[in-house]
Amino acid sequence: MPKAMSFAMPATLRTILAGLTALAALALSTGPAPGQEILQPNPAFSPKKVVSIQLKALQRNDTPDPDAGIRQTWAFAHPDNRQVTGPYPRFQRMIKMPSYEVLLGHSDHVIEKVAQTDGVARFAVTVTAPSGQVYGYRWEVRKIAEGEHAGAWATTAVSPAMDAGDST
Template sequence: MTESNGASDGYPVSDLPTPDPSYGPGDAIGIQLDALGSNDEPRHDAGIMTAYNFASPANRRATGPLERFTTMVRSHRYRPLIDFDDEATGPVERDGNYATQRVTVTGHGGRTVTYEFAVSLQASGRFHGCWQTDGVRVVGPAESSRNDPF
């Protein structure tokens, strides 16, 4: 895969949604959820690739390249986000250039998991002025005290 600007590092994945300054934090999260909910449309793993396109630079440093990111999203922890059956989103909670939103998905077999997406407004770089995902963590009884990169 090549970037739409001709670079060869594979980011962003061409022909799939990317961050845009017109998107608010809820839009950025919603685009990823829509894509993950129909992961193989318009092509295999397009949803995961769209989530990768929305990953912040720090997130990509921790989770990339794309092949490693894909393996992580397919892990037991994040698998319910792929082709989920139902979703319920909480309010976007914004604090300046940072925002979070809780999302509960019901996956195949009825497994329900709540995630918290953490996004930030980028101050520089290719997607200056765009909301990108810094991390996604599972929330609930075994809640982690940190944001897992995603």
């Protein structure tokens, strides 16, 4: 059996390799790359920003992995909404039903504020499905009253899809 070769490594090279090894270990232990982690409700997000985060996530649902967009949308489901639509596996199935599946992979969306008070905001959302068909939704967000995300906006209701015509 041949002997393993060994050589003296300069101290500088050992230091650089040790640093690179530590950085690689840190990168692997911190989870997804920046921009890919699930955002959480935050009082700094406006009501429209919350709706936008959800729609953009659903638009690219399977990036960076299958149903990542649905998980992001669930993160912004108001606690009251979760009581009706949850737990998550049930919510996931609901989003894949005909009334909501056009949100997955849609090509475009427009968010228009309809009304807003200190604690409730309502939006008219128009979505263009991959087929070119246009659908409308009523989207409602409310401030979370208590708990970890108190003061942040989260979705309390989304109407089923309403056929709004063809974009072509």
